[in-house]
Structure formats: structure tokens, C-alpha cells
Amino acid sequence: MMTATHDSATPDERSRLAPSQHPEEAITSSAPYCLASREGHPEKTIVTVGGVRIGGGVPVVIAGPCSVETEDSIIEAALAARAAGAQLLRGGVFKPRTSPYSFQGLGLAGLPLLARARAESGLPVVTEVMESAMVEPVAEVADMLQIGSRNMQNFPLLRAAGRANRPILLKRGFAATIEEWLLAAEYILSEGNSQIIFCERGVRSFDPMTRNLLDLTCVPLLATLTHLPVMVDPSHGVGRGDLVPAMGVAAIAAGADGLIVEMHPHPDQSLSDADQAITPQALASMIARIERVSAALR
Numbered sequence: 466m467m468t469a470t471h472d473s474a475t476p477d478e479r480s481r482l483a484p485s486q487h488p489e490e491a492i493t494s495s496a497p498y499c500l501a502s503r504e505g506h507p508e509k510t511i512v513t514v515g516g517v518r519i520g521g522g523v524p525v526v527i528a529g530p531c532s533v534e535t536e537d538s539i540i541e542a543a544l545a546a547r548a549a550g551a552q553l554l555r556g557g558v559f560k561p562r563t564s565p566y567s568f569q570g571l572g573l574a575g576l577p578l579l580a581r582a583r584a585e586s587g588l589p590v591v592t593e594v595m596e597s598a599m600v601e602p603v604a605e606v607a608d609m610l611q612i613g614s615r616n617m618q619n620f621p622l623l624r625a626a627g628r629a630n631r632p633i634l635l636k637r638g639f640a641a642t643i644e645e646w647l648l649a650a651e652y653i654l655s656e657g658n659s660q661i662i663f664c665e666r667g668v669r670s671f672d673p674m675t676r677n678l679l680d681l682t683c684v685p686l687l688a689t690l691t692h693l694p695v696m697v698d699p700s701h702g703v704g705r706g707d708l709v710p711a712m713g714v715a716a717i718a719a720g721a722d723g724l725i726v727e728m729h730p731h732p733d734q735s736l737s738d739a740d741q742a743i744t745p746q747a748l749a750s751m752i753a754r755i756e757r758v759s760a761a762l763r
């Protein structure tokens with residue numbers, strides 16, 4: 466059985482604690498995150514989301530509003546995301562808001578709207594799940610489940626995600642170390658789900674000028690530590706739409722496998738995170754730039 470005592474476990478104890486489904490990886494890794502570790506698993510994992518391959522060398526962009534708001538607006542956003550060159554659609558139906566008085570998302574009622582937006586646009590959909598009991602109903606519609614920053618160490622949720630038959634976008638806790646993040650992925654892996662993408666979304670800093678401090682150092686660092694793909698969310702990372710494209714391009718230059726970006730056809734009408742939403746035009750121009758950067762690096 467996995468325990469939370471890995472930080473004090475010896476390598477021997479770790480291999481004994483490691484789950485049985487990947488014994489060859491468990492015994493060849495000296496890292497506490499034995500299944501996520503690149504040691505003993507040198508080839509990169511490619512995560513496939515609704516037919517879109519992430520981690521295969523071509524950056525993938527997930528774009529869409531912070532929240533699913535109405536049927537018309539999510540369809541409009543999906544068509545705009547596709548026209549701008551994004552391959553996947555995002556949109557939260559369960560929103561982890563700091564204040565209980567802020568818009569909380571449509572909940573389960575938002576899922577059919579996401580499904581309709583997928584049908585209209587052909588883009589697979591990514592949406593957040595906040596509690597274990599919701600993993601099954603959300604997985605029935607979503608092509609990838611997002612675990613948000615505030616839930617990175619919700620261990621029952623991580624285990625439930627590990628039993629889901631869907632890829633997981635695991636966001637970094639805003640005060641989590643990289644080792645804690647890798648160990649969070651280990652909870653999912655140890656339940657048998659190896660389709661995980663790490664998503665850097667900024668850590669809390671001392672400077673109120675931006676929402677968070679986008680830690681792009683983690684991108685090349687994770688590439689040495691884990692075989693799993695890494696994406697970057699510059700939207701929550703900086704919290705300001707005007708800075709998002711530059712940091713998206715920088716993330717790709719640092720080696721990220723893709724981006725998740727908040728885009729709204731009418732940013733000032735967003736029901737959540739309006740300040741960081743970019744327009745479809747800004748998204749299209751950022752995608753053109755990341756394609757040039759990524760081609761230059763190949």
C-alpha cells in the first residue's frame with residue numbers, strides 16, 4: 466500500500482511500497498515518485514486526448530473560457546478556438562472560486578453544453594473535476610479531466626482520477642514543490658492511470674503585480690525527472706491577458722508540450738477571470754508565434 470511517508474522512506478522501502486502493476490519501474494527507480502520517474506522509463510509518454518497526441522514534439526493548445534456560461538457562448542468559443550488553431554476546448558463547469566459569492570459554474574448542467582460544443586466544433590473537451598464523487602459523471606462527457614491547483618493534494622480525488630478511464634491534466638498546487646507535485650501524480654499512477662499531463666500554472670509570490678509567478682524553470686526540470694508531458698497555463702500564471710501570449714511563447718521555447726489558455730470571444734463579458742481572458746485574435750496570433758518557435762527548435 467502507498468503511504469504518505471515517502472519523504473522519509475529509504476529506496477528499499479519505496480520499492481516495497483510501490484504498486485505491483487509496474488514492478489520493473491518500481492525497482493529501477495531510486496526516486497520516491499517511482500512510477501512518474503524518468504529513471505527506468507526513459508522514453509517519453511505520449512498522452513492521447515480524444516485522438517490528439519500530447520508529448521509527441523508538436524505543441525498542443527487547449528483554449529476556451531474559464532467557465533462554461535451558456536450554450537451559445539461555449540459553442541461560439543469552441544468555433545473561435547478551432548479557427549484560431551487550438552486542438553482542444555477548455556471550459557469549467559465546476560469552478561473552485563476563492564469566494565463563495567462568486568459565480569460557481571453551472572455544475573452538472575454544464576456538461577451537456579460542453580458535449581454540444583464538442584459536437585459543433587469537433588474539438589475534444591477538458592474540464593475540471595473537484596470531488597471524487599463527480600469523477601464518473603464528468604468522465605462520461607469530458608475527454609480529459611482537469612485537477613485544479615487547489616486540489617493537487619486532494620488524495621481521495623487523485624485516487625478516483627487514477628481509476629478513471631480518462632487522461633488527467635494535473636495542475637500544480639500554487640504552493641507545491643515539484644516533488645510534492647510528482648508525488649500527487651504518483652497517487653494517480655498507482656491506481657493504474659498512466660495518462661497524466663503536468664500543468665504549471667504559477668506559484669504564489671510576494672509581488673501583487675501579477676496573479677502568480679509562472680515557474681517556467683519547472684518545464685526543463687520536469688523533462689529530466691519524469692517521462693510524462695508538461696503543459697503550461699500562462700493565463701492563471703500571470704492573471705493579465707496582455708501578458709499571456711508572451712508567456713505562452715516563452716513556455717514553448719522552454720520545451721513545454723503545449724498550453725492551456727483562457728480565451729473568450731468577449732473577454733469583458735466573462736463571468737470569471739475576465740482580466741486574463743484573451744480574444745480569439747490574440748489566440749490566433751500567439752499560436753502562429755508558437756508554431757514558428759517550435760519549428761525553429763526542432
Ligand code: PEP
Pocket residue numbers: 531557561593612613614615636666698701
Ligand atoms: C482553471 O483552469 O479553470 C483553474 C481554476 O485553474 P487553477 O486550478 O490553476 O487555478
Ligand code: MN
Pocket residue numbers: 531532701727737738
Ligand atoms: Mn480561470
